Amino acid sequence: MKNHRSRRHPATLCFLPFLFIAFSTASQAQSVPVFAIPLEESSIKFHVKASVALDGTFDKWNATFTVTSTDPATGVVDIKIQADSVHTGSGMKDGKLKSKDFFDVAQDPLITFHSNKIVQTGPNTFDVQGTFTIRGVSRPETLNLTVSGKGTGSGQVKGTMAFDRKEYGMNSGIPFIKIADRVEVTVDLKVNRVGGPPLAFQQ
Numbered sequence: 001m002k003n004h005r006s007r008r009h010p011a012t013l014c015f016l017p018f019l020f021i022a023f024s025t026a027s028q029a030q031s032v033p034v035f036a037i038p039l040e041e042s043s044i045k046f047h048v049k050a051s052v053a054l055d056g057t058f059d060k061w062n063a064t065f066t067v068t069s070t071d072p073a074t075g076v077v078d079i080k081i082q083a084d085s086v087h088t089g090s091g092m093k094d095g096k097l098k099s100k101d102f103f104d105v106a107q108d109p110l111i112t113f114h115s116n117k118i119v120q121t122g123p124n125t126f127d128v129q130g131t132f133t134i135r136g137v138s139r140p141e142t143l144n145l146t147v148s149g150k151g152t153g154s155g156q157v158k159g160t161m162a163f164d165r166k167e168y169g170m171n172s173g174i175p176f177i178k179i180a181d182r183v184e185v186t187v188d189l190k191v192n193r194v195g196g197p198p199l200a201f202q203q
Contacts, residue, residue: 031070031196031197032067032068032069032070032196033067033070033193033195033196033197033198033199034193034194034195034196035064035065035066035067035191035192035193035194036191036192036194037062037063037064037065037189037190037191037192038190038192039061039062039063041190042063042187042188042189042190043057043187043188044057044058044061044063044079044081044185044186044187044188045057045058045185045186045188046183046184046185046186047183047184047186048165048179048180048182048183048184049179049180049182050174050177050178050179050180051177051178051179052176052177054088054093054174054177054179055088056086056087056088056089056093056094056097057086057087058081058082058083058085058086058087058111059082059085059087060081060082060085061079061080061081061082061085062079062080063077063078063079063080063187063189064076064077064078065077065078065191066078067199070197070198070199070200071199071200072118072120072126072199072200072201073117073118073119073120074118075115075118076114076115077113077114077115077118077128077130077143078112078113078114078115079112079113079114079187080110080111080112081110081111081112082109082110083098083103083104083105083108083109083110083111083134083135084098084103084105084109086098086103092175093174093177096174096175101170101171101172102135102165102170102172103134103135104135104136107135107136108134108135108136110133111133111134112131112132112133113130113131113132113133113141113143113161114130114131115128115129115130115143116129116130116131116140117129117130120201120202123201123202123203124146124147124148124150125144125145125146125147126144126145126146126147127142127143127144127145128142128143128144128145128159129141129142130142130143132161132163134168135168135169135170137167137168137169139163139167139168141161141163142161143159143160143161143187144159144160144161145157145158145159145187146158146159150198150199150201151198151201153192153193153198154190154191154192154193155190155191156188156189156190156191157187157188157189157190157191158186158187158188158189159186159187160184160185160186160187161184161185161187162182162183162184162185163182163183163185164181164182164183165181165182165183166181
């Protein structure tokens with residue numbers, strides 16, 4: 001009687017490593033928090049001290065927050081703003097801000113912030129150090145954030161970043177309006193955890 005040994009098809013043997021990688025990747029993904037930022041519940045605004053009110057917002061932008069572990073310090077914040085979506089309520093002001101004297105939207109359509117380091121400075125506060133780019137000029141800046149709703153799966157992240165407009169080549173003024181050099185950017189972001197475990201904040 002012949003001894004029939006069970007043999008696995010070569011194709012099955014080749015497929016096994018892929019199954020292992022797939023299951024390992026899925027398991028790893030579940031161990032990392034995943035976040036979404038709904039734009040309709042968030043905003044990015046700016047304020048400049050001036051002889052006539054100079055406050056505005058941006059209508060078109062997106063933001064992401066990604067982490068490689070449950071430690072918030074591993075996170076990366078990316079914000080990309082369409083410069084020509086600036087809205088101040090004044091067509092004259094909007095036109096001037098879009099011009100080459102300020103945002104220069106024709107040459108550099110994006111205003112961006114990419115974080116390089118996140119430091120927790122208190123139970124609910126963080127310093128987000130990163131690279132800010134506007135009108136093609138990049139410089140290090142810090143976004144100071146306050147977080148609420150920790151551990152609930154849905155929180156609010158609010159913060160400010162101030163910069164000197166002249167350091168980015170915005171040396172001109174606006175006709176009939178005296179404006180300061182300091183620009184304050186305010187972010188108000190709704191952040192929802194859509195997968196994975198909660199972040200482990202320092203107490």
